[in-house]
Amino acid sequence: MMQNKGFLRVKEILAITLILVGVKLSDSTPALMAQKAQNGFWLIPLLAFICIFPSFLVLLYLLKKYQGKNIVELVESITGKWIGKCVGILLFIFAFLTLTLDSRNYIEQIKLLYFPESPTDIIFLVFIGIVFFGAKKGIEVIGFTSWILLFFIQGAFFLVLILVYEDIVIQRIFPIFGTSLPVMLTEGVKKASIFVELFFLLITYQSAKKTSMFRKGALIASIIALFELTIFYFVYTTVFDYNSIEKIQFPFHDITQYINFGEFLTNIETIFMIFWLFAAFLKFIIFIYITSWIFGEIFAIRNFEPLLLPFSFLVMMIGLLPFNSVMNELVFRETLLTIMSPFFIIFPFVLWIIAWVKGDLKQ
Template structure:
């Protein structure tokens, strides 16, 4: 059940908000705190400033080269061979990101809710649900994202409202943490924390009018950025940076502060339901668009049968790191560092090549 081109602005925006915005609930804050200390909450600002213009440039190029998605745009500008090679690199980045991120979420589920359950069983169940969701098709995924988004966001901002009394603003000082040069450097090398913005461009033709895709993606990118910034600010003002660096999953620890009185206990379980729902939707979208990129590269029109083997590979490779520390502080940090200059520079190179070839004169 592949896309027929009926998605609207709200559905594109909802999928991007889930792909990017859910990052506020994973272990990225613990990763950023390792070097930036209590200034880690400023890193997304630098990262977004670095990568958002490149994303806008990609949207501009897609607008100029009409009726093309991400892969076809690269082929049109770079030539078929070089375009497919660069597209395959993007596919590898997307696949590895999905694999490492999924292990991150599995570790959260296991450590916080099912500590006695084997990791491989949890991973298997998780990926089965993701596969079953992805096989419904892109239109259903988009509609489901839009339907589920209000509940997910309402639960997240309920958390903010309920922990406002626990904020200690003095914890943001010194504002630049371990130093402004480190904040700037980490902001640049971690810019790919917003790389999902580029992966979703494979669905550029998923709306009746590409202007709707542009509008939805830009609005969603800005909202997701501010959501991440707000939650990172909450983390540093509720916990000190040493705690953020050690607890790994600050979103779930925040829920421990929430109380509705002595009668309502274990209220964090309620928020777990919405968090799991958001996690499933995120990886359903991620699995579908990653497989879609692969299908377009190799000109496989009916690529949806590949969802099952790709889901199996994600689960198999995701189990390879011995523990979450190796996954997060070594593999994931290395991948982010490699991807950041790629996604910052690639659109600029494409624009220069298109300009020299005269492609930008097209209406």
């Protein structure tokens, strides 16, 4: 399948970005952040966004200057072919590892919450199979589907906020900065890569009808995703205290346990599970597609559709390696976030400096 160019509009770009980044409100990311920041963890998305968003803006500026390129082509144009290839491979490794560790995270949620008696490998196989067949449809279909389902997914998340409102205890956010302000700032920098999917999405920069549409959709979605993460993490803090949140692995699903419609309609968390599954499938359909696209771009494989199957298999095999979800989350994912954050904060500015020294930005 050739790279699809010129199909996506602002709404599709917005939907893809929101699903890829915003769904972190429903996984184990808040529990990971609460390990050190405690009840102040709800501010970490804001601190992380402040750290990493200027770097994203720099890349958008460079892509605008170097017209007709995506992120891999941009790096090669600025740094040269061989350095660019090395950086591209590093970008692919980051994307692939993020995809793999996140997918194991979601498989653990599905198993522990809904199919506790089913083998992990069977659940993983079914999940990745659906993701593979969805990714084969191409970026145009993925974008259209994301836009259609976005309303239902966002509506379900918004309904959770409304129904859990009475269980919020505002006093639980104190002290505001949790353990301490220095810890909060440190965690904000270390966890800045919770927005790393924004950088991976730049491989699709030329897939929009106009590049201005991509920039507009991505920027709007980034702000909305930040708002959603902050609001939901605030709700988790005020419904559970910090002693609970750092022990609750999947706070979104736990918070749905509080929801009921009167005395007769209780235990309705299954309804929200349906929309959560839609979001999860779409997230990984998008993710495996752009990861394969990055690899194909590095090695000039224009027809990268055949890569989807082996990458799907590798994601499942490597994703099954951690012995349990605790090791996957608190060791591997924590380490990956810590490594990626300084890279994506600093490297875009390094690219900008090189481009400026070369005189390319004067054009």
